Amino acid sequence: MMSKREDRRAAARVVREQLAREKRRKRAIWTSVTAVLVIVIGGFIGWGVYANQKAGKVNVPTGANKDGNAVVTGSGPVVVEDYIDFICPYCKVFHDDAKDELTRLVSENKITLVTHPVAYLDRFSTNRYSTRSSAASGCAADGGRFTEYVDALFTNQPAEGSAGPDDAQLISLGLQAGLTEEFSQCVKDKRYVTWAKKVSDDAGAAGVTGTPTVFVNGKKVQANAAAIVAAVNEAGGAAPTPTS
Amino acid sequence: MKRFLPWIGLLVRLGLAGVFIVAGALKVTDLPASGRAVVAYELMPTNVAMTVGAIQPFFELMLGALLLIGLATRVTALISALTMVAFIAGITSAWARGLNIDCGCFSKGGHLPPGVTPNYLPEILRDIGFLAMAIFLMLYPVSRFSLDGWINKPEGDVRTDDEQA
Structure with missing residues (x-):
């Protein structure tokens, strides 16, 4: 037979475990969100770098075609x-x-x-x-x-x-x-x-x-x-x- | 066996991180070339493919970095697996359509010169290997020396065996 005191202690333990589990769940969600954000931001950096690399002012040689690329x-x-x-x-x-x-x-x-x-x-x-x-x-x-x-x-x-x-x-x-x-x-x-x-x-x-x-x-x-x-x-x- | 799983997880995680970092680093130095590699698959309109090709090396580098530090391992492993499925599908479709291209996996890709035959099968098998590694990490995301492990460090006596997301 469990004493009343032991009973209470077990109950407190269950509550503590539940709280800990809830905490872990929240952390998991936040780390996942962070990871996805990092990847998305990386993609945007790539897009920005690529857009910036496009040629700005260009000299076109004599005898070039209409598009100026040959x-x-x-x-x-x-x-x-x-x-x-x-x-x-x-x-x-x-x-x-x-x-x-x-x-x-x-x-x-x-x-x-x-x-x-x-x-x-x-x-x-x-x-x-x-x-x-x-x-x-x-x-x-x-x-x-x-x-x-x-x-x-x-x-x-x-x-x-x-x-x-x-x-x-x-x-x-x-x-x-x-x-x-x-x-x-x-x-x-x-x-x-x-x-x-x-x-x-x-x-x-x-x-x-x-x-x-x-x-x-x-x-x-x-x-x-x-x-x-x-x-x-x-x-x-x-x-x-x-x-x- | 259970004791060794986090160590195997570490090896798989670092291996996959290396794959993505190397693949990204080889392409990030010449984004238009990476774009042309995607164009060569003839799966997207040219300007879309050029943009996808420019973004891809950065995506791979970020994914590799996350795997390296071990943050949100299960999620990054899932993204890795989806990426590999996409790569395998792309190469398979290029093969099925008889295109003569370099897959651009670890290079800048593009059309192969006449007389050079593509190596689609080894490329697909290799990517299936990487896919298997990613799936392993999805199933067993707990690994040694990971940021996840540090974040979820057990406190006091409330340790249970289902830690880690």
Whole structure:
């Protein structure tokens, strides 16, 4: 038989335990709320940082397209758009393969070539080569030698993971390609570094997730000479090239 | 066994924290690239995907930090599990639709160059492993050296065995 005193003590114990349980429940709710808030706040920070990173004032090079995010070569009826990054190995493969055909189509006034030199791959060089080479290509466009400079950049493409040519080397490549002192100044001034970012952001917004990417009259085609020529012929209504 | 559970919980919690912190840190340095990785899944309108991709590394870092300190372990484990389910669903759908993309799990992702085949199966299996870790923590959220444990330190003699939320 329990004494009255023991009874009371047991009752008090139950009450104490209940209070403690209630306290723990409240703490659990508050820690959970805190944790969720931390995550939500983190998300908002991300959003803020991302919104802030969007390019502000941007210089646009001579010969750019209407949107100011690519350099236009030629004035033919069929629009060929290519997105390239100067450090991307497959872009070099594509460039070497398609260069002659693209030059021919431009000179025969069949296509307008719209080149977006995106800087997606800054992480593949130790000195932001993608951004700096893209910016330098804008300077070359000002000097009227964009195509020649693109050729020079791909000929001297650095290996992924290494340090790409520095600004001085980018300048000397330009001078070799026939550009002038004005080009050197433009590279030194970093005039088109924000433009490189705009080109990349616009490309991302257009759904271009990798390089090289090619569109012929807005339709995505494989990044090689044969596919582009076929698509251009189809779009231009030209008779297909006879096979044998 | 019961004695060891909090130690196993510690390992699982720190492991999962490491996964999220590494994944977030690798992407946080280039938010547009992280956005393009989400765009490549072709599951959302481009501008939505870019924003989701920009937020995701911060989300992962915060989740990782909470797991690291062990605050609200059951809730963070639940969020981790839901995140893993979403990742697994995303990769599976990319696989099913024959997309040729890098999952962007521990990198900035995007389209793979021609001739490179994606590794969807190992990626899915790995995420299932992480999902299992998260589920373990949901079931046994009590772990050593956690902020939860410190907050719920038993006072006096009212200790019961159902502590911890």
